[in-house]
Every structure is written in structure tokens, then in C-alpha cells.
Amino acid sequence: MSEKTASSTPPTPPAPATPQVPAPARRGSRMFADGSGPAPDPAGSHFERRIRSFQPRRSRVTTGQADALRRLWPAWGLDIDGQRVLDLDELFDGLPVVLEIGFGMGEATARMAAADPSTGILAVDVHTPGQGNLLGLAERQGLTNVRVANGDAIILLREMLPPAALAGVRVYFPDPWPKKRHHKRRLIQPEFLSLLAPRMAPGAVLHCATDWEPYAEQMLEVLTAHPDFENTAPDGGYAPRPDFRPLTRFEGQGLDKGHVVHDLLFARVPADLPA
Numbered sequence: 446m447s448e449k450t451a452s453s454t455p456p457t458p459p460a461p462a463t464p465q466v467p468a469p470a471r472r473g474s475r476m477f478a479d480g481s482g483p484a485p486d487p488a489g490s491h492f493e494r495r496i497r498s499f500q501p502r503r504s505r506v507t508t509g510q511a512d513a514l515r516r517l518w519p520a521w522g523l524d525i526d527g528q529r530v531l532d533l534d535e536l537f538d539g540l541p542v543v544l545e546i547g548f549g550m551g552e553a554t555a556r557m558a559a560a561d562p563s564t565g566i567l568a569v570d571v572h573t574p575g576q577g578n579l580l581g582l583a584e585r586q587g588l589t590n591v592r593v594a595n596g597d598a599i600i601l602l603r604e605m606l607p608p609a610a611l612a613g614v615r616v617y618f619p620d621p622w623p624k625k626r627h628h629k630r631r632l633i634q635p636e637f638l639s640l641l642a643p644r645m646a647p648g649a650v651l652h653c654a655t656d657w658e659p660y661a662e663q664m665l666e667v668l669t670a671h672p673d674f675e676n677t678a679p680d681g682g683y684a685p686r687p688d689f690r691p692l693t694r695f696e697g698q699g700l701d702k703g704h705v706v707h708d709l710l711f712a713r714v715p716a717d718l719p720a
Contacts, residue, residue: 482514483576483595487524510577517580518593525569525596527604536592537565541612544644545569546598546632547619551579553691558588560689564612569594569601602640609646618695621657633664635671642673647715650677654690654708656699661707674711683707 506514514522523531533542542565548554554568568591570576576593583591594601622630633653641651651674655661665683668674678684686692686708696706 482511482518483522483573484524484526487526487596488600489526506574506577509581510574512577513581513584514573514577517584521580521583521591522576522593522595525594525598525601525605527600529605530607531605531610533565533567533606533610536567537590540565540590542567542610543613543615544598544601544611545615545617547616548575548579549618549693549695550575551582553617553693554579554591555582555586555588556691557689558583558591559586562588562590565590565592567592567594569596569598571596599637599640602644606644608643611645611649613649614641614645614651615690616651616653617690618655618693619653619660621655621660623657623659628663631660631663633660633667635667638667638671638674642671642713645713647713649713651711651713652687652690652708653711654686654696654706656696656704656706658705658707661709664707664709668709668711673714675714677710677712684710 523536536542540563545554545566545568548568548570549572551568554566558564558566568579570593576595579591579593582588616632619632620630622628638651645651651668653664653668655664661683669676669681676682686706687710690708699706
């Protein structure tokens with residue numbers, strides 16, 4: 446068996462490898478390949494499509510936010526898939542639970558959780574950077590009373606929460622949808638209140654806040670007219686900002702522009718009593 450004769454010419458070194466830059470995730474694709482983080486569309490096509498009251502915001506996720514999502518989502522996060530009914534007692538170790546719909550970057554949520562560790566906060570949003578930021582804040586501050594839910598709050602209420610499960614609901618600075626043709630997208634509508642009320646315990650308070658005056662007027666009108674809620678303000682109007690609601694950076698910017706912030710606190714009327 447013959448051997449190949451070695452060439453006297455030294456081999457040409459291979460060209461340096463071109464760094465591979467990961468392609469940006471396509472809309473609807475998972476940011477986390479192993480499924481450990483929030484899903485892009487957790488309910489999928491299981492449920493009817495409805496007019497959404499939120500506008501998905503696809504801004505960049507920082508390294509720290511992505512790290513928090515990978516590490517903490519399995520323990521502190523949940524996808525709103527509509528496939529199961531949540532056991533809030535198990536999820537929050539028996540604490541009374543307040544639902545917060547829309548929390549932005551989570552700074553105010555973390556401050557409220559730190560100020561009241563005896564209350565659990567189920568914080569719902571679709572903003573991935575905010576989800577990661579809130580999880581990171583909760584870890585750094587040692588907060589154990591916060592859970593982050595990803596997806597549509599309507600599906601959460603309709604499919605995943607048992608009756609009278611909530612000790613309160615917070616809707617702070619929801620999208621005002623200022624154009625008249627978009628008013629149907631506003632969250633605080635009679636249909637939403639009728640869905641929400643059975644999930645609230647008697648006496649539980651729905652707390653709304655907005656700096657968009659026409660929306661505040663609509664909120665007051667719709668809430669006042671709904672038989673399942675009663676105004677806690679003695680004069681039947683807006684309420685002073687409670688001490689437990691922090692002044693947020695977004696709110697401060699609005700105040701600097703001359704916006705007027707209105708708080709509305711309406712209690713759930715017991716089902717066996719007249720409104």
C-alpha cells in the first residue's frame with residue numbers, strides 16, 4: 446500500500462470565520478428557543494379574535510431584561526393561554542391578589558409590591574422589555590408577591606380566573622385611543638366591566654387613572670352607570686390620588702405638560718344587594 450508524498454508547500458491557512466450575527470426574531474417567533482420565556486402569542490388561535498384594547502410595543506430587549514426573563518420566567522411568569530384556570534392561592538401562597546392591567550416598565554408595580562408585601566400583584570402586559578424589567582426589579586428588591594402574566598387580559602378574565610378571585614383591579618394610564626374612530630378600543634367599556642365584576646370579590650375596588658380628560662369623563666360615565674360598581678368618592682366624582690399609587694415618571698411628564706390626572710375608585714357591589 447503506497448503512502449502519499451507530503452507536499453513541500455505549506456498549506457494555506459483557512460480564512461477567518463465571519464462572525465454570525467443572529468437574525469432578528471420574526472414577528473410571532475419565540476425570543477427564547479427553549480421556551481423558557483414569554484410566548485409571542487400565548488393564546489394562539491384557540492379563541493376568537495376580538496378588538497384589542499392594547500397596542501403591542503416591540504422595542505429592544507436589553508441583555509439584563511433578557512437574562513431576567515430566562516432565569517425568572519419559569520418561577521414568576523405565566524402565559525395567558527386560556528387553557529387552564531389559575532389557582533391564585535397556590536400562585537401567591539394564600540395572599541389576596543390584585544390584578545394590574547398594563548404596567549409599562551414595572552417601576553410603580555415594584556414600589557407598590559414593596560410597600561404592601563401582604564398583597565399579591567398579578568401584573569399583566571404584552572411589553573416584553575417591561576416584563577423583563579419588572580422581573581429584574583422584583584429579584585433585586587426581594588419581592589415575592591409579584592407574578593408577571595403575558596398576553597390579553599380579556600382572555601385571562603374570561604377563561605383563567607375563578608369567580609370572586611380578585612381583591613382589587615388596577616388600570617393605570619391605559620391607552621386613551623384619542624381618535625374617535627378608535628374609541629371602541631378603549632378598555633373601560635360596559636362589556637369589560639360586566640366581564641370583570643364576577644371575578645372581583647364583593648367590596649373589591651377597581652382603581653383607574655388617566656391623564657386624558659375625555660377618557661376620564663367616559664370612565665366616570667360608564668362606571669357610574671354600571672350596576673355592579675359604586676363610586677367610593679362621596680361626591681360621586683373623581684377621587685384624590687391614593688397614597689399607595691406612586692407618582693410615575695410617565696405621569697410626571699404629563700403633569701409637566703399641563704395634563705390633569707384623574708383617579709377613579711369604584712367598589713364591586715355585592716351580588717345579593719341592589720346597586
